[in-house]
Amino acid sequence: MSSPTLPPSESFKFSMLLSDTRYRGMSLQVITFIIFMAVFFWLVDNTIKNLALLDKDVSFNFLWLRAGYDINQRLIPYTSDSTHGMAALVGILNTLLVAFVGCIIATVIGLFVGILRLSKNWIVAKLMSAYIEGFRNVPVLLWIVMVFALLTEFTPAPRAFKGAEPEATMLFFESVAITNRGTYFPAPVLAEGAYWLLLCFGLSIVAVIYFIRYANKQKKDTGKSLPTFWVSSVLIVFPTLILFFAIGQPVSLEYPYLKGFNFKDGIHLRNSFLALTLALAFYTSAFIAEIVRAGIMAVSKGQSEAAASLGLRPNKIMSLIILPQALRIIVPPLISNYLNLTKNSSLAIAVGYMDVRGTLGGITLNQTGRELESMLLLMGFYLAVSLLISSFINYFNRSFQIVVR
Amino acid sequence: MKKLFLGVLTAFALAAGGTFAGTLDDVKARGNLLCGVSTGAPGFATVDDSGKDVGFDVDYCRALAAAIFGDPMAVKFVGLTSAVRFTALAAGEVDILARNTTWTYSRDTDLKQTFLGVNYYDGQGFMVKKELGVKSTTELDGATVCIQVGTTTELNLADYFKENGMSYEPVPTADNAESQQQYLAGACDTYTTDASALHGTRVNLENPDDHLVLPEIISKEPLGPLVRHGDDNWADIGRWVLNALVIAEEKGITKANIDSWKDTKDAEIHRLLGTGDDDILAMVGLPKNAMYNAIKAGGNYGEIFENNLGATSGINIERGVNASWTKGGILYSPPFR
Numbered sequence: 001m002s003s004p005t006l007p008p009s010e011s012f013k014f015s016m017l018l019s020d021t022r023y024r025g026m027s028l029q030v031i032t033f034i035i036f037m038a039v040f041f042w043l044v045d046n047t048i049k050n051l052a053l054l055d056k057d058v059s060f061n062f063l064w065l066r067a068g069y070d071i072n073q074r075l076i077p078y079t080s081d082s083t084h085g086m087a088a089l090v091g092i093l094n095t096l097l098v099a100f101v102g103c104i105i106a107t108v109i110g111l112f113v114g115i116l117r118l119s120k121n122w123i124v125a126k127l128m129s130a131y132i133e134g135f136r137n138v139p140v141l142l143w144i145v146m147v148f149a150l151l152t153e154f155t156p157a158p159r160a161f162k163g164a165e166p167e168a169t170m171l172f173f174e175s176v177a178i179t180n181r182g183t184y185f186p187a188p189v190l191a192e193g194a195y196w197l198l199l200c201f202g203l204s205i206v207a208v209i210y211f212i213r214y215a216n217k218q219k220k221d222t223g224k225s226l227p228t229f230w231v232s233s234v235l236i237v238f239p240t241l242i243l244f245f246a247i248g249q250p251v252s253l254e255y256p257y258l259k260g261f262n263f264k265d266g267i268h269l270r271n272s273f274l275a276l277t278l279a280l281a282f283y284t285s286a287f288i289a290e291i292v293r294a295g296i297m298a299v300s301k302g303q304s305e306a307a308a309s310l311g312l313r314p315n316k317i318m319s320l321i322i323l324p325q326a327l328r329i330i331v332p333p334l335i336s337n338y339l340n341l342t343k344n345s346s347l348a349i350a351v352g353y354m355d356v357r358g359t360l361g362g363i364t365l366n367q368t369g370r371e372l373e374s375m376l377l378l379m380g381f382y383l384a385v386s387l388l389i390s391s392f393i394n395y396f397n398r399s400f401q402i403v404v405r
Numbered sequence: 406m407k408k409l410f411l412g413v414l415t416a417f418a419l420a421a422g423g424t425f426a427g428t429l430d431d432v433k434a435r436g437n438l439l440c441g442v443s444t445g446a447p448g449f450a451t452v453d454d455s456g457k458d459v460g461f462d463v464d465y466c467r468a469l470a471a472a473i474f475g476d477p478m479a480v481k482f483v484g485l486t487s488a489v490r491f492t493a494l495a496a497g498e499v500d501i502l503a504r505n506t507t508w509t510y511s512r513d514t515d516l517k518q519t520f521l522g523v524n525y526y527d528g529q530g531f532m533v534k535k536e537l538g539v540k541s542t543t544e545l546d547g548a549t550v551c552i553q554v555g556t557t558t559e560l561n562l563a564d565y566f567k568e569n570g571m572s573y574e575p576v577p578t579a580d581n582a583e584s585q586q587q588y589l590a591g592a593c594d595t596y597t598t599d600a601s602a603l604h605g606t607r608v609n610l611e612n613p614d615d616h617l618v619l620p621e622i623i624s625k626e627p628l629g630p631l632v633r634h635g636d637d638n639w640a641d642i643g644r645w646v647l648n649a650l651v652i653a654e655e656k657g658i659t660k661a662n663i664d665s666w667k668d669t670k671d672a673e674i675h676r677l678l679g680t681g682d683d684d685i686l687a688m689v690g691l692p693k694n695a696m697y698n699a700i701k702a703g704g705n706y707g708e709i710f711e712n713n714l715g716a717t718s719g720i721n722i723e724r725g726v727n728a729s730w731t732k733g734g735i736l737y738s739p740p741f742r
Contacts, residue, residue: 054495055517055634068560070575080563157591159537180592181549181574260547261594262574271592272576349554352577352587358554363577366488366555369516 051372060377062368063088069363071354073270084364091359092381098277098355099342099385105281106341107334110288115318117293128289135286141347143283148275148351155180158262175255177263182270184256184263193250201240208232272353276345284341291333295326335393339386346382356381428632428639429473429690432500437479440466441499444484444580447605448714448722449505458482461713462503464703465524465630469501469646472695477702486580488555491516494633501643503630505599507557517634521644524629524706526726526735528622529558530600532607535617537594542621546571551584551593553577558598561624581606595619599626605720642689648738649677649696653705655729655738660704663697677741685742706736 017027051058063085070080075093078086117128135143158179160166170177177184215226244251256266299322307317348355349362356378365374432438442450442462450460463482470480483499494502495517505527506512508520531550533539542565552559554577566573576593578584585606588596596603603618610616630647632640653659656674658666666674675681678700679693686695703709707729714722728734 053635068563070563070566070573072575072577080560080567152587152590152592159591180590181576261545262547262549264547349577349579352579354577358577362488363554363559366491367511367560369491369512371492 047372058373059370060373062364062370062373065368067364068367071359073273073354084360084368087364088356088360088377091354091356094353094359095342095345095348095355095357096385098273098280098345098348098353099338102277102280102284102341102345103338105277106284106288106337109281109285111292113285114289114292115296117289118296132286132289135283136290140279140283140344141350144276144279144347144350147279147282148271151271151275152180157181158258161258170256175253177256177258179263180271181262182268183274185267185269186253186255187265187267189252189254191250191252193247196247197240197243197250200243201236204236204239208235211235270353272348272351275351276348276353280341280344283344284337287337287340288334291330291337292326295328295330296322298329299325331393331397335390335397338389338393342385342389343382428500428636429642432473436474437481438466438470438473438501439483439499440469440480441483441485441490441493441502441504442466443504444486444582446505446581446602447609448601448718448720449605450482450484450503459713461525461709462505462630464709464713465503465647465650466501468650468699468702468709469643471698471702472642472646472649472691475692475694475698477698486555487553488579491518494518494631497633500639501630501632505602505628506631507599507626508629508631509557512631518631519634519637519640520629520631521640522629522647523627524647525601525627527599527601527626527628529561529597529624529626530603530622531595531597531619532588532603533595533617533619535615539595539617539619542619542623543569543571545573545595547573548594549574549576549592551576551578551587551596553580553584553598556598557624557626562597565623585610599628601628601714601722604722605714608720638689642691645689645741646696646699649699649741650706650709651729651736651738652677652741653700654707654736655731658700658705660701660708663701673741 017023064083066080067082067084067087068080069087071078071087071090073094074090075097076086076090078090113128113131116124117132119125119128155178158177158181161170161177161179175186211231212228215228215231219225254265256263256268258264303321303325304317307321308314312320345355346357346361349358352358360374361378365371368374440463442458442460445451446460446462448460449462450458453459466480466482467477471477473479483493485493485499485502485504487504490502490504490506491512493499502518503524505525507527508523512518513520531542531545539545545566550562550573552562552575559575559577562573562575576587578587581598581602584596584598587593589610596606600618600622607613607616607618630643632643652673656671656677658674658678663678666678667680669675672681676683676685678697679686679695680697684693686693692698703712707724710724710727711717714720715724724732724734726735728736730737
């Protein structure tokens with residue numbers, strides 16, 4: 001397209017596809033596309049041929065067959081009589097649980113560490129750098145195994161809690177037991193009337209949201225800020241608490257107790273879950289901390305100086321001036337870290353956590369011998385989750401950016 | 406240019422689409438046998454102090470290599486976890502899988518494998534620490550159980566606890582070593598796998614006497630070598646090397662006395678050792694003295710058992726059902742003719 005002055009006078013010749021700059025770009029793209037498709041079809045064709053050679057077909061019927069194996073952590077009802085499809089679903093929920101909890105912990109720690117790394121206090125800043133460099137530069141698999149080893153090797157076995165003078169005791173008024181098989185917490189038991197409490201709690205949250213909106217509007221219109229934190233806390237805690245005692249304490253706690261080999265009742269957080277979630281969260285938080293630091297440093301120094309000259313206190317400068325501007329820079333790379341954490345959760349088998357890689361891609365794959373099908377399903381799942389996460393946060397990001405501008 | 410491109414493409418297609426039909430030819434051309442074994446199962450496949458592969462499954466592969474090449478060392482051992490073993494075999498990464506693998510219907514049919522026979526009749530057992538005070542598997546209600554993922558033991562475990570109305574908590578692990586570590590750390594109350602592997606693991610623990618393999622056997626686990634579907638000749642070779650070792654024990658042919666059978670009147674021994682006139686091993690493409698070499702490599706079935714699992718090895722597993730049918734066991738080979 002570099003010679004627009006001369007109209008094409010000579011007739012079209014085949015060789016012009018490569019020699020003429022008007023066509024070259026297009027023909028190179030076409031050639032590349034053909035080569036790409038040829039390789040792609042060769043791979044598919046080759047796979048089909050080799051499968052036929054091994055006398056294997058591609059079928060997803062195994063998902064409806066009896067699984068026959070048990071899974072320790074189940075968020076939905078599942079027994080060994082359930083199907084392989086259900087086992088995959090149990091695994092998917094376990095993966096999502098680790099990803100969800102891990103992302104929240106990673107964000108909270110990452111935000112704190114990132115801000116504290118910029119602290120003027122030398123020790124705090126150096127400690128935070130050590131945290132970031134330590135977690136960022138060691139493979140996450142090693143951290144997972146390390147945390148798991150710490151949790152299993154240095155905690156007492158359930159048996160140690162037995163006897164008149166046990167070697168180990170439960171913490172917090174006999175309510176929490178930390179063992180080498182996991183940590184047991186009291187579980188809430190809902191009695192009649194508990195739903196009123198939930199309703200009341202929900203209404204409190206709605207009230208808080210409206211109050212914050214009102215406070216923001218007030219601030220914009222008059223410049224006065226209301227004590228949002230205190231009012232919100234009171235709104236959330238007191239109505240529910242008063243109702244709780246008013247209708248006769250409908251929620252009780254079910255304490256874990258030792259029976260036979262293990263603790264019974266209560267909420268059981270397995271060491272495999274704890275190790276995987278914590279290690280992934282620590283590892284990812286180091287990256288998030290660096291993103292937060294970069295976001296804050298990208299806000300011009302003049303902004304904080306101007307805010308200071310207006311008499312704002314440092315914490316107000318951070319929350320009102322710097323963070324809102326830094327967030328615009330922070331959010332997009334944050335997505336990729338959430339995606340990384342979700343995908344890294346497939347290392348779960350290292351500590352025996354039954355995520356989707358462990359059920360569908362591990363035991364089911366092994367028992368049924370459907371490698372290709374299981375792997376395709378797994379890839380489809382991770383792809384779908386990753387695209388969902390990024391589109392959700394992209395949506396959030398867009399609305400956020402427009403509001404600020 | 407275009408021709409070159411097409412040529413490369415064709416070459417790629419041919420290379421990737423190679424068939425598995427002539428495994429024996431492939432093995433001969435390569436010069437060694439690729440044998441898939443366990444990554445560490447005491448008695449079945451481990452590495453000794455001098456770095457040499459030893460074990461019950463290892464000795465079978467050495468016999469097979471000796472039958473093909475006349476050299477028991479012409480074999481390369483590939484350590485495989487229970488989870489990847491079938492994939493590795495199907496993909497042609499190994500020629501034969503001798504990895505204490507249970508012969509089941511679905512593995513035989515749906516996984517497209519050919520089992521060559523049974524070289525060890527095993528069953529699933531449980532190991533516990535003596536301090537637990539458990540004497541029987543029926544006392545294991547509510548126990549935490551360490552188990553290797555992707556094994557038949559996983560399915561037996563679920564069925565057994567369900568049938569007996571007991572509950573348990575599975576702790577999945579990747580291999581024997583990890584199970585052992587979790588069991589010792591107390592992360593599980595009991596470790597379950599094939600009883601033979603439990604015995605093998607127990608004697609290698611720091612204080613074997615602190616641990617107990619419970620008497621109950623909850624399943625049938627016929628272990629045997631296997632190859633992939635599609636090469637019957639290769640399957641025949643593997644099957645008859647295994648049978649030859651069993652027949653040798655039955656006939657009393659040992660590693661030490663194998664050269665003293667030249668004047669025997671037993672025609673089957675002549676056929677087996679290749680000392681007679683007929684050369685029936687040519688039918689599968691092996692040299693006439695192939696089985697002679699196979700038996701010479703590590704001895705007959707009984708010797709291999711004693712050296713790796715029996716009294717000589719220190720693991721002290723009784724022959725039990727794994728004795729020859731002439732001695733009250735169920736090992737029985739079809740005739741070599």
